[in-house]
Amino acid sequence: MTNETTSNALLTLAPDAPSYSENPEILYLLLEERIRRYTMGDSTSVPVDTARRLLESILYCLDIQRRADKNALPDSAPMKTRWQAGVDAAKRTAKRAKLLLLQAQRTPPPLSNTAYCDTLTALPAFFAGYDADFFAQEIPCSFDYPLCQPVSDALFGAEYIQDFLRRMLAENAFLRAFSADALLSLYEKYYIDYADLLVNLYLPAAEMATLCALSGAPVRALSLTPEQLASINQKLLSINDAEARQRMEDAADSALFELGLTSDFLCAYTKQAARDLLVRLRATCE
Structure with a gap:
């Protein structure tokens, strides 16, 4: 498969993914490896939607590493090394977010409503189902409490949950003053x-x-x-x-x-x- 063909195939899998400057051949090989790991070595073939999700996770973890670990790993470092650093960063973010959830559970506002309570009840499912190794960009839970100032659409996975809880805690701290x-x-x-x-x-x-x-x-x-x-x-x-x-x-x-x-x-x-x-x-x- 030529470099151009590989690039086109990757874009077909993830047309909405952020633009990237990675070598498409190496990216494709990393995707193949992740598919083998995901299928526990049984196959390099998965449904298109699963391949797309796996590719999005790779690109997301590379982006996390680029943003969170600029000094530790240059862009010239092996892609798999940078991807793994991104996975590790996503896992650390998830751990920090879990601490924020515990804090939110301990410091509720004086009054709450159904949406707030349902959201606090739903959020633990994220930490039970979050899979940074394969689907780091995903949020495996559903909640609908509307923040005053919503989380940016540019955040995904554990980063989204961490920022959601940070904002919720700020709102709670304000409300607890009354x-x-x-x-x-x-x-x-x-x-x-x-x-x-x-x-x-x-x-x-x-x-x-x-x-x-x-x-x-x-x-x-x-x-x-x-x-x-x-x-x-x-x-x-x-x-x-x-x-x-x-x-x-x-x-x-x-x-x-x-x-x-x-x-x-x-x-x-x-x-x-x-x-x-x-x-x-x-x-x-x-």
Whole structure:
């Protein structure tokens, strides 16, 4: 098989895979080896879908190694060596993600909903079924709790789960700064049925906390009068976009300071929620 033919065959297997600069002949040989290992030496032939998944895993692990281990292995190192380093990196990421899951299980928010509880129940299946050796890019479980700021579509496998849990933990840390009563009162105003709807629990609290800080009201109360909300809206609309954005970011900082929360990640996360709120406020008044 020529180099060009091999390359075309690989592209046929994984047309949506990220572009790569690997030698297609060597990549094809590595794929053949992985197929033999997958079939326990019985065959080098598998269904096209299985071959595609195995190839995607190889490319994904090579990409992980390239991103996570730049100084340890140059691109000139043997492909199998770099692939194995990527597999090892995926396994380490899965172990770190499992620790985050344990932390999430120990530190739930004061109030939760069905989607949140179902997701925490579903996530252990990922660690039971994750196979970095053959399908490192896959997520062998299903969950649907919507984060305020979703995980990037560019992440897969254990990297996706790790980032999902990192974001969930940040949201939980924020929510744990409030009483269950304050959150319940807010949710009942914000959502028709927060317990059973597929809704995020952090978003309304982050938005109201920012608005409370902006108006000088107690952040932990998570409550403003209609008059206070109207006044805030009027002030934000009377200034230019840059100044309004700065005020929202400063208010998010003030809210976190009042709550005693110092995480850089949570700070950036809450500022983004504040900026998104500003966009919606301005859009409703246009």
